[in-house]
Amino acid sequence: MEICGNDTGFKLMAAPLQGFTEAPFRHFHAEIYGSHSDGITYYSPFVRIEKGEARKRDIRDISSKLNENHCLVPQVIAGAEDEFRMLVENVAALGFDRMDLNMGCPFVPQVRKGRGAGLLGNPGRFAEIADVIRSFPEISFSIKMRLGIERPDQWKDFCDLINTLHLRCVILHPRTAVQQYKGELHMDQLKCFCEEIHHPVVFNGEISSPDDIKRIHEGFPCLHGVMAGRGLLRRPSLFAEYISGICWDEDLMREKVIDLHRGIFNYYSSVLCGDTQLLLKMKPLWEYLGSCFPKKQVKQIVKSHTISSYIASVEKL
Numbered sequence: 001m002e003i004c005g006n007d008t009g010f011k012l013m014a015a016p017l018q019g020f021t022e023a024p025f026r027h028f029h030a031e032i033y034g035s036h037s038d039g040i041t042y043y044s045p046f047v048r049i050e051k052g053e054a055r056k057r058d059i060r061d062i063s064s065k066l067n068e069n070h071c072l073v074p075q076v077i078a079g080a081e082d083e084f085r086m087l088v089e090n091v092a093a094l095g096f097d098r099m100d101l102n103m104g105c106p107f108v109p110q111v112r113k114g115r116g117a118g119l120l121g122n123p124g125r126f127a128e129i130a131d132v133i134r135s136f137p138e139i140s141f142s143i144k145m146r147l148g149i150e151r152p153d154q155w156k157d158f159c160d161l162i163n164t165l166h167l168r169c170v171i172l173h174p175r176t177a178v179q180q181y182k183g184e185l186h187m188d189q190l191k192c193f194c195e196e197i198h199h200p201v202v203f204n205g206e207i208s209s210p211d212d213i214k215r216i217h218e219g220f221p222c223l224h225g226v227m228a229g230r231g232l233l234r235r236p237s238l239f240a241e242y243i244s245g246i247c248w249d250e251d252l253m254r255e256k257v258i259d260l261h262r263g264i265f266n267y268y269s270s271v272l273c274g275d276t277q278l279l280l281k282m283k284p285l286w287e288y289l290g291s292c293f294p295k296k297q298v299k300q301i302v303k304s305h306t307i308s309s310y311i312a313s314v315e316k317l
């Protein structure tokens with residue numbers, strides 16, 4: 001069972017990113033940048049149904065011992081009532097009393113199954129899922145969603161239904177699914193959303209500096225908190241800097257990113273079989289973690305084909 005820290009004030013949440021923010025990242029991020037006492041909440045990448053059961057790899061991620069040092073909210077993705085119920089039962093059986101429903105994933109294979117952002121186009125299906133939410137009053141649910149599939153005002157189709165539920169919060173990425181992760185953030189819709197949705201609203205989108213958090217908090221006092229994804233991977237000290245009110249210098253940022261990488265690398269070295277798997281897992285991280293290092297050096301890491309050249313390139317940092 002997860003223990004969550006400070007439950008008051010403006011909430012800071014670490015977004016889920018499949019392939020990046022699994023248990024090792026969350027664990028070492030919390031260890032190095034502090035999480036528990038600061039009340040940061042980490043959301044897991046979505047747990048899904050595969051071959052008629054909750055995917056084992058996803059269940060391993062949320063039940064890993066590495067989760068003991070941070071507050072974790074498992075996220076589930078489902079396109080139908082039966083899938084959703086099975087996931088909730090599986091996750092609850094691990095002792096979690098908080099859960100998040102993904103209604104924003106724009107990835108086509110998921111959307112085609114009616115999952116993630118697919119639910120935004122199907123209020124009937126969502127109504128069935130809402131009934132399942134109601135049937136677990138002991139679980140504190142949140143919803144992470146987009147504005148719509150194509151229309152930025154599509155959320156209005158099920159706003160009333162969302163308002164009938166008991167939710168801890170609704171996390172909004174104010175883009176449509178067709179926009180994927182780029183393009184205009186519809187801040188006019190965010191304003192409307194805050195007015196119409198009766199639950200605490202959390203903003204998610206392109207937060208990359210402590211000033212961005214401050215700006216969004218001041219511009220939208222109605223918000224309950226913010227969730228950062230890619231911005232937190234590029235600048236893992238983002239929340240620590242915001243909380244302390246002190247911006248870190250580049251040397252400190254680099255030192256801590258190296259520590260974070262070391263933790264993750266050593267963990268995966270001990271559990272993955274073979275160099276190829278290890279490289280496949282580690283290299284993509286540099287797309288983000290590399291932001292505070294010279295581009296040329298990061299390129300060298302990403303181009304390495306063997307573990308020895310990978311380690312040598314990282315050591316040069």
Ligand SMILES: Cc1cc2nc3c(=O)[nH]c(=O)nc-3n(C[C@H](O)[C@H](O)[C@H](O)COP(=O)(O)O)c2cc1C
Nearest residue numbers: 015016017018045046173205206207228229230231
């Ligand atoms: C590679 C990748 C994987 C993602 N995986 C998930 C996921 O499992 N669940 C989810 O709700 N959102 C997922 N997202 C979306 C992020 O959580 C977040 O909503 C999005 O990146 C926008 O926030 P940002 O601008 O702070 O990154 C993913 C995004 C990316 C780029």
